[in-house]
Structure formats: structure tokens, C-alpha cells
Amino acid sequence: MDAIFLTGQLFNGFSVASLYVLAALGLALSFGLMRVINMAHGEILMLGGYLAYMAMSLFPGPLGLFVAMIFAFLGAGIFGGFLEISLVSKLTARPLDTLLATWGVSLIMQQAARDLFGATGVSVTAPAWLDGGLTLAGLQLPTLRLFILVSAIGVLLGMAAILRYTRIGLLVRAVNQDRPTAAAMGVNVRLVDCFVFALGAAVAGLGGVVLALLGPVTPSVGQSYIVTAFLVVILGGLGSIVGTTIAALIIGLITALSQIFVDVSFAQVLTLLFVIVFLQFRPQGVIAVKSRALDAE
Amino acid sequence: MSAPMLELRNVVVDFDGFKAINDLSLTIESGSMTVVIGPNGAGKSTMCDSIIGRVRPTTGTVLFRGQEIQAKPEHDIVGLGICRKFQTPGVLVALSVIDNLTIAATKDRRWWTKFGRKGEAAARERAEDILEMVGLGPRRDELAGNLSHGEKQWLEIGMVVATDAELLLLDEPTAGMGAAESTQTAEIVKALVGKHAVLVIDHDIDFVAQLGGHVVVLHQGQLLREGTLAEIRADEEVAAIYLGRA
Amino acid sequence: MPTTFPAKALAGGIFLALAVAAPWLLTPYDLNLLGRFLALSLTAMGLVLLWGEGGILSLGQGVFFGIGGYAIAMHLKLADLGPDELPDFMVWTGVEKLPWWWELLHSPILAIIAVLVVAPLVAGLIGWAMFRRRIGGVYFALITQALALAFATLLISQQDMTGGFNGLTDYHTLFGFNLNLPSTAVGLYFATLILAVCSLFGLRWLIASRFGKLLRASRDGSNRMRFLGYDPAPYKIIAFTVGALLASVSGALFTLHAGVISPALVGVVPSIEMVIWAAIGGRHSVAGALAGALFVNFAKDKISTAFPELWLYFLGLMFIVAVTVLPKGIAGLFGADHPFRALRKGDMFARWRKDKALQRYSATETAPPQMEAGA
Numbered sequence: 005m006d007a008i009f010l011t012g013q014l015f016n017g018f019s020v021a022s023l024y025v026l027a028a029l030g031l032a033l034s035f036g037l038m039r040v041i042n043m044a045h046g047e048i049l050m051l052g053g054y055l056a057y058m059a060m061s062l063f064p065g066p067l068g069l070f071v072a073m074i075f076a077f078l079g080a081g082i083f084g085g086f087l088e089i090s091l092v093s094k095l096t097a098r099p100l101d102t103l104l105a106t107w108g109v110s111l112i113m114q115q116a117a118r119d120l121f122g123a124t125g126v127s128v129t130a131p132a133w134l135d136g137g138l139t140l141a142g143l144q145l146p147t148l149r150l151f152i153l154v155s156a157i158g159v160l161l162g163m164a165a166i167l168r169y170t171r172i173g174l175l176v177r178a179v180n181q182d183r184p185t186a187a188a189m190g191v192n193v194r195l196v197d198c199f200v201f202a203l204g205a206a207v208a209g210l211g212g213v214v215l216a217l218l219g220p221v222t223p224s225v226g227q228s229y230i231v232t233a234f235l236v237v238i239l240g241g242l243g244s245i246v247g248t249t250i251a252a253l254i255i256g257l258i259t260a261l262s263q264i265f266v267d268v269s270f271a272q273v274l275t276l277l278f279v280i281v282f283l284q285f286r287p288q289g290v291i292a293v294k295s296r297a298l299d300a301e
Numbered sequence: 302m303s304a305p306m307l308e309l310r311n312v313v314v315d316f317d318g319f320k321a322i323n324d325l326s327l328t329i330e331s332g333s334m335t336v337v338i339g340p341n342g343a344g345k346s347t348m349c350d351s352i353i354g355r356v357r358p359t360t361g362t363v364l365f366r367g368q369e370i371q372a373k374p375e376h377d378i379v380g381l382g383i384c385r386k387f388q389t390p391g392v393l394v395a396l397s398v399i400d401n402l403t404i405a406a407t408k409d410r411r412w413w414t415k416f417g418r419k420g421e422a423a424a425r426e427r428a429e430d431i432l433e434m435v436g437l438g439p440r441r442d443e444l445a446g447n448l449s450h451g452e453k454q455w456l457e458i459g460m461v462v463a464t465d466a467e468l469l470l471l472d473e474p475t476a477g478m479g480a481a482e483s484t485q486t487a488e489i490v491k492a493l494v495g496k497h498a499v500l501v502i503d504h505d506i507d508f509v510a511q512l513g514g515h516v517v518v519l520h521q522g523q524l525l526r527e528g529t530l531a532e533i534r535a536d537e538e539v540a541a542i543y544l545g546r547a
Numbered sequence: 548m549p550t551t552f553p554a555k556a557l558a559g560g561i562f563l564a565l566a567v568a569a570p571w572l573l574t575p576y577d578l579n580l581l582g583r584f585l586a587l588s589l590t591a592m593g594l595v596l597l598w599g600e601g602g603i604l605s606l607g608q609g610v611f612f613g614i615g616g617y618a619i620a621m622h623l624k625l626a627d628l629g630p631d632e633l634p635d636f637m638v639w640t641g642v643e644k645l646p647w648w649w650e651l652l653h654s655p656i657l658a659i660i661a662v663l664v665v666a667p668l669v670a671g672l673i674g675w676a677m678f679r680r681r682i683g684g685v686y687f688a689l690i691t692q693a694l695a696l697a698f699a700t701l702l703i704s705q706q707d708m709t710g711g712f713n714g715l716t717d718y719h720t721l722f723g724f725n726l727n728l729p730s731t732a733v734g735l736y737f738a739t740l741i742l743a744v745c746s747l748f749g750l751r752w753l754i755a756s757r758f759g760k761l762l763r764a765s766r767d768g769s770n771r772m773r774f775l776g777y778d779p780a781p782y783k784i785i786a787f788t789v790g791a792l793l794a795s796v797s798g799a800l801f802t803l804h805a806g807v808i809s810p811a812l813v814g815v816v817p818s819i820e821m822v823i824w825a826a827i828g829g830r831h832s833v834a835g836a837l838a839g840a841l842f843v844n845f846a847k848d849k850i851s852t853a854f855p856e857l858w859l860y861f862l863g864l865m866f867i868v869a870v871t872v873l874p875k876g877i878a879g880l881f882g883a884d885h886p887f888r889a890l891r892k893g894d895m896f897a898r899w900r901k902d903k904a905l906q907r908y909s910a911t912e913t914a915p916p917q918m919e920a921g922a
Contacts, residue, residue, distance in 0.1 A: 035685070039685070040685075041685050041688075041689065091867065091871075094871060095870065095871070098870070099684060099685050100598075100602075100604045100684065100685065100688060101870035101874070102870075103604065103606075103685065103688055104604075104819075104822065104823070104826065104866050104869065104870050105866055105867045105870045105871060107819055107863075107866050108862070108863040108864065108865065108866025108867040109863065109866075109867065110863075111859045111860075111862055111863035111866070112859065112860055112863035112864070114859065115856065115859035115860055115863070118856075119856060227815070231689075231692055231693050231696045231815065232693075234689040234692065234693065235689070235690075235693055237689075238686050238689055238690065267704060268700075268704070269697075269700040269701050269703070269704035269705075270701070270704075272696065272697045272700050272701075273697045273700075273701060276690070276693045276694060276697050279690065279693070280673075280676055280677070280690065283676075283677075283680060283682055283686075284676060284680055287680045287681060287682055353774060355770075355774075374773075374778070375770075375773040375774060376772075376773045376774075376776050376777055376778045379773070379774055379775060379776035380776045384774070384775070384776075385774055387771075387774075391768060391770065391771040391774070392768070392771065393763075393764040393767065393768050393771055393772070394767045394768060395763040395764065395766060395767045395768075396760055396763060396764055400760055404757075404760065404761065404764065404775060404777075405775050410775075410776045410777050412758075412761075412777075412778070412781035412782060412785070415756065415757040415758040415761055415782075416753075416756060416757075416758055418757075421757065446767075460775065464775060464776065
């Protein structure tokens with residue numbers, strides 16, 4: 005095994021990780037804030053993919069991709085907000101029930117996609133400027149993968165900026181730290197929940213665009229990424245952007261590097277084993293949120 | 302003099318740089334009554350937490366009957382004979398009042414004994430007695446989750462007593478109670494002393510006076526004074542802290 | 548265990564009588580369906596203990612279901628073969644020697660032991676690793692889901708050992724009986740019925756026992772439980788292990804009725820469907836879960852035959868309705884099983900004692916609490 009191959013796999017790991025970041029970030033944020041996991045998150049990725057397909061059919065030019073990204077971001081965000089208001093907010097403090105109800109939503113969305121777009125899926129043509137690649141010290145880096153990496157970094161920075169510098173970001177941080185106190189001080193907790201959920205869905209919509217660039221968008225495309233995205237959330241710790249990013253990198257690299265030695269299915273088993281073993285030592289995940297008011301029974 | 306029942310030696314509890322307990326040493330003798338007072342944030346509850354294993358001391362040791370317990374799992378510490386009532390009532394909400402008390406009163410807590418009935422009758426009998434003692438007789442078969450806040454307080458006191466632990470830690474047993482109920486609680490607590498060592502945390506100075514035990518004042522995670530209530534009342538520094546805070 | 552209301556005992560008796568008479572009332576096809584779904588109900592009933600009483604949501608029951616199913620299917624494959632013959636799919640994939648773990652399952656006794664032991668062992672290990680570190684709730688649900696995904700992917704990828712995507716099918720002899728004979732089908736049905744009834748009563752006993760009470764205690768207040776001197780972990784581990792045992796037996800029985808076990812029956816989607824059986828029936832009621840498994844699966848059979856594209860909408864709606872409108876499931880509609888069972892077995896005289904305590908209390912209402920109790 006030569007160095008070029010190894011660095012190639014490393015690069016692959018980073019690019020897989022950036023997909024997981026896009027898929028898991030929204031999950032992690034709303035998990036940290038509301039302690040709920042949205043099982044339909046994978047189908048929001050799928051929704052983003054189909055929105056990208058529609059947008060790029062309407063605007064075929066070289067900049068169609070950016071139209072698609074805006075389209076998917078807004079569409080998925082609006083859908084996420086709707087889902088939060090109509091279902092998730094009705095099930096507060098029942099995280100396991102939320103899990104099941106959103107799974108129901110995911111089944112309905114998959115079947116709806118099958119009925120609307122057909123079971124075989126649709127393909128988007130990536131714009132020409134994403135073809136080709138960069139050759140760096142004998143290593144071929146496809147432009148498409150670089151674009152995905154840059155998108156993920158952009159989303160991370162954007163998210164951090166929203167949380168750090170905007171008023172709504174301040175409110176999100178307040179509710180994250182101490183929900184009852186924030187509520188008592190007049191923060192509209194419901195609005196904050198809804199905003200974060202919608203923002204997370206919007207980011208997943210962007211993830212869907214990326215998926216569409218990599219392969220055909222099928223009704224079950226979300227399912228193939230989402231279980232790993234869940235593991236990223238668990239590994240990352242409660243709702244931390246940094247934790248989620250590190251966890252996505254860890255899992256992306258494990259997946260890419262273990263595939264040097266074993267096939268894809270064993271790589272999956274190894275990833276799961278790693279998470280279980282990791283939790284033996286750090287049950288709180290990579291970044292632990294410390295709080296004195298832990299567990300109110 | 303034999304070794305004290307409980308001894309805290311230079312215990313420090315550090316929450317990310319904030320020392321909730323700062324080099325605290327304290328001893329409690331068998332069958333004694335200790336009342337811990339101090340302003341908010343003095344570290345009273347954290348001290349209880351560090352005895353019962355809810356938080357781990359950053360440094361220092363906690364000895365119970367000469368045995369180091371600061372690293373043991375919570376249920377093992379309880380198994381040695383320490384039980385605690387929490388500030389916010391913690392009862393088993395999905396079980397009836399009598400089941401709550403019976404589970405507390407059961408001596409054999411190993412899981413594999415739970416498929417049979419051995420020891421259940423004795424525990425149940427003791428639970429029935431304690432049920433009457435805390436005045437929850439009419440609520441016997443109610444789910445604990447359906448009790449009012451005050452009733453939960455009583456139930457939890459009953460559960461702690463039912464364990465028959467040698468050392469009882471009562472964290473604000475009168476929180477949310479009226480004057481009459483506080484008096485009743487004081488009666489119960491006083492009756493426990495002798496058979497058990499009791500450590501009470503409370504704010505209510507009238508209640509502390511009714512208990513009349515050895516008083517310990519905590520301030521900023523450290524032991525400020527100890528003595529009788531009269532001595533503490535006369536102490537200027539204690540007064541300054543309370544007034545300064547008020 | 549007899550319930551407090553004779554109406555319920557009567558209804559139970561009628562259902563049991565109908566179930567016993569089923570071989571003479573139903574067509575062989577419908578009897579086979581009923582047998583299959585009764586087999587599935589074991590998994591659902593296990594979830595009542597695990598999820599309803601223990602508060603532990605496993606989205607990986609398909610793994611245990613699959614272990615049981617594959618163990619018996621491997622035995623059946625081997626039972627059809629002559630000496631030195633290999634199962635058909637191994638011949639196709641060019642395997643030349645039977646792996647040792649296949650070899651073991653030649654023996655019917657070892658096959659049964661495998662069904663009864665492997666899944667609980669796996670569950671025990673996972674449960675020990677998770678609950679010892681106090682990992683539960685959403686984390687546990689997602690990790691068990693990942694387990695189901697890994698299991699199904701592994702089965703598909705190891706085609707030469709597992710039959711891959713098609714799974715294991717096409718077998719004819721069980722312990723010397725010809726599976727194609729109607730009499731074997733009826734015998735199998737009764738075996739399933741007996742196991743379902745035993746599971747029903749066994750679980751109800753377990754839930755009413757002190758173990759069940761402490762399991763419920765660990766669900767809502769594991770910290771309070773710890774501070775009463777109990778370690779909650781063993782209760783959760785045992786509940787998970789028992790759930791796995793039932794799922795494994797369920798999978799083995801299902802494989803016998805259906806004549807096939809494949810990754811499509813054990814992966815992420817079927818695993819979470821198992822939860823809906825218990826949810827629709829009532830997560831706190833063992834009998835409800837049995838009814839739920841039968842109801843959902845008959846509905847699935849009818850709807851997906853008549854309107855295949857509608858089934859997923861229906862299933863999706865069931866998930867949403869089961870948690871929003873009907874959190875206690877069908878059983879909740881009848882008030883069949885009180886969710887927490889304060890007045891249960893061992894408490895037969897509860898009301899009488901309650902009245903007595905009330906009388907005593909009203910006689911001494913004004914007296915302060917007495918301490919003679921402590922002695």
C-alpha cells in the first residue's frame with residue numbers, strides 16, 4: 005500500500021465526513037436543544053435532492069447549481085418548520101415517541117416520492133465546471149469532492165456565525181443552556197425550537213443537493229446515510245457543532261480507512277463497534293456538556 | 302474513642318474551576334444529629350452529593366465506618382447504610398405508595414432475589430408501619446406520581462426511614478411545607494436520632510431550633526463554624542454572612 | 548393469571564377457544580397466516596416488557612429475530628441434504644467445505660439450543676455494555692438501529708455463508724416431519740399457539756413480580772432507585788435479554804411457517820415495524836401486543852395485496868397515530884390493562900387492607916404521627 009493510495013483514502017474520508025456533517029448537523033442541533041431525534045431527517049435529505057433535480061431542470065445553466073442550493077435550502081427549511089409545528093412540538097418530553105412518529109413521516113415521504121417521481125429515481129447532471137480535478141503531488145482530487153468539502157466547511161462557518169453573532173443565535177444558546185430560565189426571562193422557547201429545527205432541515209436540504217451530485221436521487225436515498233448520521237450525533241455529544249464535526253471526521257475516516265482492509269459491510273460493523281466501545285469510556289460523547297442540573301427526575 | 306461513623310477529609314468538589322466544596326473536613330458520630338445551614342451556594346447539597354456518590358470529590362476522601370467510599374457506585378454506598386432524601390422529591394412515580402415503601406424497606410437488594418417472594422412479607426410489614434407513620438394510609442395504593450408535592454415529600458421521608466440506613470441525609474425535608482407540617486417533620490426526625498445518625502440541611506431557622514442538634518455552618522464550600530444553635534446565633538461572622546447576603 | 552374482571556377472563560377464554568378451533572375453521576392458507584402472525588406476536592410481547600415496562604426502545608429486535616430464524620433455517624437446509632452435500636447456494640458460490648458453525652447445526656438439539664441461547668447472549672453483552680454505562684433512551688434506540696443495519700448488510704454481503712439477499716429458503720423436513728403435509732402445519736400451528744400463550748402468561752407474571760416493579764422503577768427513576776441501593780442495570784439487561792429470547796423464538800417459528808428467512812425480514816425497516824405491533828396493541832399490555840401483532844400483520848396482508856402503494860402510507864399513519872392519539876394502543880381503548888397495575892397479583896387483599904387503613908386513619912386523624920413504627 006503506497007502513500008498516494010493512503011492519502012487518497014484520507015481525502016475520501018474527509019469528503020465522506022463532509023457529507024455526514026451536512027446530514028448530522030441539523031439532527032445534532034435539535035437533539036441538543038429538544039432532546040429529540042427526527043427520523044425523517046434522511047427524507048429531508050431526499051427532499052433536498054428532488055428539489056435540486058427540479059431546480060436544475062428549470063435552470064440548466066452553469067449557475068443552476070446555486071439556484072438549486074437556495075431552492076433546496078429554503079424548501080427543506082420550510083418543510084422542517086412545518087414538521088416541527090405540526091408534529092414534533094406536540095410530543096415534547098417524549099423523545100422515544102417522537103422517534104416513532106417521525107419514522108411514520110419518513111415512510112409516508114418515501115412512498116410519496118415513489119408515487120411522484122417513480123421508484124427508480126432521477127439524476128441531475130453536475131455542471132461542467134465540477135468535472136475534472138486537481139492534481140496535487142501525484143494525487144488526483146476530483147473537483148466535485150473538493151466542492152463538497154468546501155460546502156460543508158461553509159455551512160459549518162455559517163452555522164457558527166449565526167449562533168455566535170445573531171440575536172436568534174443568542175436565544176438558541178440561551179435555551180440550550182437553561183430552558184426554564186430562558187423561558188422565564190421571556191425568550192419565546194417555542195419559536196427558538198422551531199427555528200433550530202427548520203435551520204437543521206435546511207442544512208439537510210443542502211446535503212440533499214450534494215447527494216444529488218454524487219448519484220441518482222431515489223426515494224430511499226436518505227435511508228442509506230441517515231443511520232450513520234445518527235451514530236455521528238451520538239458520538240459527537242449533545243448538540244455541539246464542534247463535537248458533531250469531530251465525530252463526522254472520525255466516522256468518515258474509519259469508514260474510508262477500514263475499507264482498505266475489509267469490505268463495506270465489515271466497515272459498517274467496525275464503525276458501530278467503535279461507537280459502542282467509545283461510549284464505554286465517554287458516554288457523553290466527544291464534547292460533553294457539563295451541567296450541575298443534570299437529570300431532573 | 303472509636304472512629305467516627307462518617308468522616309470527610311479535605312474534600313474538594315471542583316465544577317470546572319468553581320469549587321463548590323473547598324477543603325471540607327467533617328465528622329459525624331453514630332446516632333447523632335447534625336444540622337447543616339449556610340447561605341445559598343454554600344455547598345450544602347453538594348456536600349450531600351459527595352457523600353452519597355452523586356458527585357465525585359475532585360480530591361479528598363469520604364470514610365464511612367473507616368471504609369473509603371468516594372469512588373463506589375451510588376447503590377453500593379447506599380447498601381453500606383447511607384440514605385438520602387433529595388431537595389426535589391424523588392419517588393418512584395410508576396409504583397404505588399406501598400410499593401415505594403416496600404422497595405425501600407427490602408433489605409436484600411440483589412436483583413436475582415426479585416423473581417421470588419423471599420423477604421417480601423417482612424418488608425411489606427415494615428412498609429405498612431411506615432405508611433401509617435408518615436400519614437399516607439389513605440393513599441396506600443395510589444401511584445406515587447399522582448401524589449401532591451407535600452405528600453411526595455412525606456413519602457420520600459418514609460422511604461429513607463424505611464431503608465433503616467445508619468446514616469440519613471435529609472436535604473431540606475420541610476421545603477414546601479407549612480408550619481404545622483414542619484413541626485410534624487421535626488417530631489419524626491427527632492425520633493430517628495439515636496437509632497440513626499441524621500444529617501439535616503435546612504434554611505428554616507425555626508425548624509433548626511425545633512431539631513436542636515449540633516449545627517454546622519457552611520460558607521463558600523468551607524466549614525465556617527460549628528456548635529450549638531445558641532453559639533451559632535451569637536457568632537458575629539455568621540450573622541455578617543447572612544446579613545451581607547440578605 | 549386471572550384478571551380482576553370476569554368479562555376479560557371470559558373474552559380471553561372465547562379467543563382461546565377460537566384459536567384452538569382455528570385449524571377446523573380456517574382455510575390452510577389463512578391458518579398459515581395466523582400461525583405466522585402468532586409467531587410474530589412473541590416479538591411484540593417481548594417489547595411490552597422491554598419498551599412499555601422498561602422504557603427501553605430497541606429498534607434492533609430484527610437482529611434477534613433473524614438469529615433465531617437463521618439458526619433454524621440453517622438446520623433445515625442441512626436436514627434436507629445427504630452426507631457430503633452442500634446447501635444449494637454454497638454450491639453456486641463455489642464453497643467446497645461446510646464451515647464449522649454450519650456443521651454444528653446438523654444436530655436438531657444444537658439448533659434448538661442456538662435459537663434459545665445465541666440471541667439472549669448477544670443481547671446480554673450489548674445490554675451490559677450499554678446499561679452499565681447508563682446509556683439509554685434515544686441513544687440506545689439509535690445504536691440498536693445501527694445494529695440492525697450492520698446485521699442485514701453483513702448477511703447480504705456474506706453470500707457464500709448466508710445465502711445473501713435471497714436468504715435461506717426451500718426446505719422440507721423438520722425433525723423428521725414433512726413440512727409440506729397438512730398435519731405438520733396444524734401441529735406447527737398448535738406449537739406456536741402454546742408458545743404464544745405461555746409467553747403471554749409468563750410475561751404477565753414477570754411484569755407483576757418484584758422484578759417487574761423494579762424494572763418500572765428504573766424506567767422513570769433510575770437515580771432514585773440507585774439512591775435506594777438498587778443497581779438499575781441488571782433489570783434493564785434482563786428485560787433486553789428476555790425480549791431477545793422471545794424475538795429469537797419468534798423468528799424461528801416464523802421461519803417454519805413462512806418457509807423463508809432473509810435480510811429483508813430482519814433489517815432496519817422490519818425491526819422498527821415490530822415496535823408498531825406493540826405500539827398499536829398497547830405498549831403496556833401483553834395481550835394488547837399480541838392483538839396488535841395480529842391486527843397490523845393481517846392489515847398489511849390485506850392492504851398490500853389489494854393496494855400495494857397504499858400500505859406504506861397506512862403504516863406511516865399508524866406510527867403517527869399510535870403515539871399522538873393512542874399512546875396506550877388498542878388496549879387503552881378498552882381500559883384492558885391499567886398501565887401501571889397498582890392492584891395486581893400479590894395484592895389480592897389490597898382493597899381490604901386499604902379500607903382497614905382508612906378506618907384506622909380516620910380514627911386517629913388528629914394524632915401526630917407516631918414513631919413506634921421504627922422499632
